[in-house]
Amino acid sequence: MAVPCVRVDREAGERTRARLAEADLIDETHEIVSAEGSLYIPVSDPDAVPDSFEVVERSVPRRETQTTPADLLDFTPSYERLGDVVIIDEDDPTRAEQLAEAIVASDIPCETVLNRASKIQGERRVRDWELLYGDRTEAIHREYGYEFAVDLADVYFSPRLATERHRVVEQVAPEEHAFDMFAGVGPFAIPMAGHGAEVVATDINDVAIEYCRENARRNGVAERVTAIHGDVREIAPDYAGWGDRIVMNLPHSADEFLDTAVELAGEECVLHYYDIQHEDDPFGPGTRAIREAADDYEVTVETERVVRSYAPHEYNVVLDVRLSR
Ligand code: SAM
Numbered sequence: 346m347a348v349p350c351v352r353v354d355r356e357a358g359e360r361t362r363a364r365l366a367e368a369d370l371i372d373e374t375h376e377i378v379s380a381e382g383s384l385y386i387p388v389s390d391p392d393a394v395p396d397s398f399e400v401v402e403r404s405v406p407r408r409e410t411q412t413t414p415a416d417l418l419d420f421t422p423s424y425e426r427l428g429d430v431v432i433i434d435e436d437d438p439t440r441a442e443q444l445a446e447a448i449v450a451s452d453i454p455c456e457t458v459l460n461r462a463s464k465i466q467g468e469r470r471v472r473d474w475e476l477l478y479g480d481r482t483e484a485i486h487r488e489y490g491y492e493f494a495v496d497l498a499d500v501y502f503s504p505r506l507a508t509e510r511h512r513v514v515e516q517v518a519p520e521e522h523a524f525d526m527f528a529g530v531g532p533f534a535i536p537m538a539g540h541g542a543e544v545v546a547t548d549i550n551d552v553a554i555e556y557c558r559e560n561a562r563r564n565g566v567a568e569r570v571t572a573i574h575g576d577v578r579e580i581a582p583d584y585a586g587w588g589d590r591i592v593m594n595l596p597h598s599a600d601e602f603l604d605t606a607v608e609l610a611g612e613e614c615v616l617h618y619y620d621i622q623h624e625d626d627p628f629g630p631g632t633r634a635i636r637e638a639a640d641d642y643e644v645t646v647e648t649e650r651v652v653r654s655y656a657p658h659e660y661n662v663v664l665d666v667r668l669s670r
Contacts, residue, residue: 347402348375349391358384361398367490368507369426370394374413374453378405389426392653393508414447424448427504429456430484430497433477445477457481459497469550470501470595488532489514491539493560495530499552502530506594509652509663510536513592513617516665517542521589524609526577526602531557531570533592538566545584546570547577581605588614596621596661600631603638610642612670620662621655627662635666642668 349372353361358379365371365386375387391400407413414422422444425432431448435441445458457479465472474482474497482498488507495502510532517523519541525534528546530553538544538561548554554574561570573580588609593599596619606616620631628649636644648665655661 347404348372348387349400350385350387350403350405351394351398352383352385352401353398355379355382355384362386367487368393369487374408374411376406376408378403393505395508395511411452413453414444414451417447417450418443422447425504426453427486427495427497427502428484429454431455431458432461433458434461441477449478465501471499474498489536491536491564493530493532494556494563496552496556500530500550500556501553502532505653514540516615517590522587522611523590523592524584524588525592526606527593527595528557528572529553531560531572533594534570535560535564535566538569539564542569542590544570546572547575547580549576577602578605581608584609586611590615592617594619600634603634607639610668614668616666616668618664618666619652620664621659622662624658624660627651627660628664631662631664635664639668642670644668
């Protein structure tokens with residue numbers, strides 16, 4: 346059966362395998378194949394593979410020793426893994442039970458099976474879950490060499506943003522001041538500190554901020570991360586003019602926080618602005634809102650990027666915008 350694989354020259358094979366493994370993207374249920382001078386590395390989520398890699402469909406042998414949930418079912422299952430927590434999205438209770446049983450009986454590491462029970466909702470951007478197996482909702486997720494503890498019942502987290510976070514983190518310079526306005530458990534803040542930035546991370550969810558602090562310690566960057574619980578609008582006056590880089594990952598309502606971002610911005614500052622917009626004009630509304638809020642600055646849009654599809658005809662997008670006084 347053909348599966349998505351990253352194709353690389355054999356010489357770059359081990360380096361690439363290690364990078365994909367760090368991002369938890371290797372499909373361990375299929376063999377890596379070497380052919381015609383290339384290595385074919387099966388990947389679990391082709392959309393999350395960085396653009397710098399080539400993804401192709403290739404027939405590779407299934408690993409003999411692994412039993413997958415698909416082997417045990419008469420339908421093709423879809424699931425996501427966050428450490429040893431497996432996440433499914435099944436409305437039909439019978440199918441949900443069957444899938445949970447197959448996941449537990451398969452060889453994939455699993456301590457918990459969670460079914461999505463609501464949309465992401467409310468100010469804290471958390472969803473309800475149905476616990477189908479296990480007794481905890483906490484996961485340890487690995488991404489690009491960092492480790493994040495996260496309790497899905499209490500905080501927002503999406504492993505699908507791994508590539509996008511990595512793209513932002515790669516731009517960070519040592520000693521710069523990076524302010525993450527909506528930090529969650531720290532998946533932007535902590536790697537930015539890992540790149541040498543001094544980071545301030547705020548979140549209105551006290552549980553998220555506790556995890557952010559724990560994750561900073563876990564990854565050895567606690568001395569460079571100041572995690573503050575509260576509404577960023579109330580915290581911003583203490584950091585007015587401080588930011589060289591500002592991350593705004595609250596896509597449905599980031600525009601309401603642009604005045605706060607401008608208050609935080611230094612003389613020269615890069616804004617990473619996440620938005621959800623219609624495919625007809627995915628970047629226009631954000632660009633106009635930023636220009637209006639930052640009218641004291643020269644505003645240069647450096648990147649317009651579709652992060653992923655959000656709903657039919659709607660995209661989750663990012664703008665990297667330079668503000669120069
Ligand atoms: N950046 C994190 C990530 O990538 O996993 C979390 C992003 S999540 C979409 C948005 C976060 O913003 C939530 O954790 C929520 O609690 C927080 N939030 C919402 N309103 C806020 C406010 N006024 N001030 C600070 N944080 C806020």
